[in-house]
Amino acid sequence: MEISFKGKRVLVTGAGQGIGRGIAIELWRAGAKVVALSRTRSHLESLKNEYPSIDIVDVDVSDWDTTREVVESLGHFDALVNNAAMAICQPFLECTPDSFDKMTSINVKSIINISQVVAKKMIDSKTKGAIVNISSQASKAALKDHTVYSATKAALDAITRSMALELGPYGIRTNAVNPTVIMTAMAKVGWSDPEKAHGMLSKIPLGRFGEVSEVSDAVLYLLSDKASMINGVELPIDGGFLAT
Numbered sequence: 001m002e003i004s005f006k007g008k009r010v011l012v013t014g015a016g017q018g019i020g021r022g023i024a025i026e027l028w029r030a031g032a033k034v035v036a037l038s039r040t041r042s043h044l045e046s047l048k049n050e051y052p053s054i055d056i057v058d059v060d061v062s063d064w065d066t067t068r069e070v071v072e073s074l075g076h077f078d079a080l081v082n083n084a085a086m087a088i089c090q091p092f093l094e095c096t097p098d099s100f101d102k103m104t105s106i107n108v109k110s111i112i113n114i115s116q117v118v119a120k121k122m123i124d125s126k127t128k129g130a131i132v133n134i135s136s137q138a139s140k141a142a143l144k145d146h147t148v149y150s151a152t153k154a155a156l157d158a159i160t161r162s163m164a165l166e167l168g169p170y171g172i173r174t175n176a177v178n179p180t181v182i183m184t185a186m187a188k189v190g191w192s193d194p195e196k197a198h199g200m201l202s203k204i205p206l207g208r209f210g211e212v213s214e215v216s217d218a219v220l221y222l223l224s225d226k227a228s229m230i231n232g233v234e235l236p237i238d239g240g241f242l243a244t
Contacts, residue, residue, distance in 0.1 A: 016043025
């Protein structure tokens with residue numbers, strides 16, 4: 001199945017590294033005009049050096065007003081990937097207001113903020129657009145030391161459903177993907193210890209963690225016209241973790 005985004009303009013947040021970077025690159029390879037947004041300029045410049053035709057924008061998405069101004073200035077998009085996120089792991093009894101506020105600001109508020117701007121332009125231009133929110137298996141199952149992170153991703157799933165309901169009449173589809181541990185460069189460092197990895201791997205029927213390409217493939221499908229009747233889903237990419 002060939003998927004092409006030629007003539008399409010796509011915004012990817014959190015695109016400086018990891019899953020977001022992988023999604024941006026695969027969209028570029030599929031012909032999209034990609035705008036990569038991230039807080040860290042050096043990560044974006046590294047991406048730009050490898051793929052000069054990808055446009056880069058640095059902004060801290062936790063800043064509501066500045067982010068709104070920046071995204072407004074970028075013009076019209078045919079699709080949006082909300083990938084920017086933060087994870088601070090704390091035991092339940094040690095969760096702090098500061099970590100709650102930081103994660104909520106990035107993992108929840110920024111998605112609403114950016115999606116409002118992009119969706120309004122889609123509606124104004126009568127674009128049958130598509131939005132994919134990058135959620136997590138943590139929204140569906142309890143993970144140790146992930147109380148607040150899990151709560152923000154559960155909120156993101158709820159936001160996805162509301163967006164699907166309210167934007168659907170305009171022809172704008174909104175879906176989420178819910179990955180397990182994905183072997184980004186950072187994850188390879190954090191999960192390379194067999195003792196640490198065993199507990200999680202023992203709950204995944206396929207017996208392994210996911211790769212970035214396995215998330216980007218699903219995201220590109222959901223953004224494409226091949227998924228034209230898929231709206232409001234939360235798709236696990238977890239090797240069966242949530243099935244057990």
